[in-house]
Amino acid sequence: MTPNNTYPVIEADGLKRCFGRHVVVHEVNLKLGCGDVLGFLGPNGAGKSTTMRMLTGNLAPDSGSVRICGVDLLKNPLEAKRYIGYLPEIPPLYKELTVDEYLQFAARLHGLANTSVQIALDEVKQQCELSDVGKRLIGILSKGYQQRVAIAQAIIHRPQLIIMDEPTVGLDPNQIQKVRALIRELGKTHAIILSSHILSEVESVCNRVQIMHQGRLVLDDNLDNLKQRNMNLENIFTQLTAENAPAWEWAQ
Numbered sequence: 001m002t003p004n005n006t007y008p009v010i011e012a013d014g015l016k017r018c019f020g021r022h023v024v025v026h027e028v029n030l031k032l033g034c035g036d037v038l039g040f041l042g043p044n045g046a047g048k049s050t051t052m053r054m055l056t057g058n059l060a061p062d063s064g065s066v067r068i069c070g071v072d073l074l075k076n077p078l079e080a081k082r083y084i085g086y087l088p089e090i091p092p093l094y095k096e097l098t099v100d101e102y103l104q105f106a107a108r109l110h111g112l113a114n115t116s117v118q119i120a121l122d123e124v125k126q127q128c129e130l131s132d133v134g135k136r137l138i139g140i141l142s143k144g145y146q147q148r149v150a151i152a153q154a155i156i157h158r159p160q161l162i163i164m165d166e167p168t169v170g171l172d173p174n175q176i177q178k179v180r181a182l183i184r185e186l187g188k189t190h191a192i193i194l195s196s197h198i199l200s201e202v203e204s205v206c207n208r209v210q211i212m213h214q215g216r217l218v219l220d221d222n223l224d225n226l227k228q229r230n231m232n233l234e235n236i237f238t239q240l241t242a243e244n245a246p247a248w249e250w251a252q
């Protein structure tokens, strides 16, 4: 698959979604290129999961558009989804399969040709440090290894965009470091959207940050810009997500 590099990896315009009469996501915009690692933050109920479901093509917006590598996700979902790797909060692991069996299955689900599956499997196991556990049942692996298998299933088809929902929840500090190092490495050659409640994690792996509050984006900035202004992400988050807090004048 050779996407057209003249387009952003993902471009979302004016995304809106209601549940009943409740507007849960208002006019969300997003544009990321290769090398952008976006921390997507917000308090519980802000609308992050609803937005991510629209960005991955799992929920239709009421209005607005999403283009992945220039392909309209609503009009051409099968083609657009080839460019997306998704790691949901609860990873879709089949614990009774071995790592190799599961990743081969994931590769075929993503549409890889039979002749490409073995190469992709070997590459992704090396990248995710799984080469020694290919024959092990997923169910007997530690949680850290299971999470790396989950990341491997999301990237085995070499997508341009990786979307991760709280990828380090429940891992021990050593495994957290490993997963963060892997995300940093992937961030050099992909666009990544990372939903997290851990602000230090966002500061350590992301170069951009968006904060949602009550369904609206209240901050969209580069982390370097915030550092240059001596602005601490935790303080910004607390102020922007206080009840009825106005968006800061420099929030885009």
Ligand SMILES: Nc1ncnc2c1ncn2[C@@H]1O[C@H](COP(=O)(O)OP(=O)(O)OP(=O)(O)O)[C@@H](O)[C@H]1O
Binding pocket: 019, 024, 042, 043, 044, 045, 046, 047, 048, 049, 050, 051
């Ligand atoms: N299927 C649904 N039907 C009705 N309301 C929904 C549905 N899904 C989400 N909501 C509501 O939409 C709002 C946003 O929910 P969402 O799960 O997107 O927030 P979130 O930012 O991901 O929260 P969290 O951090 O707790 O996961 C909440 O008020 C939630 O109750």
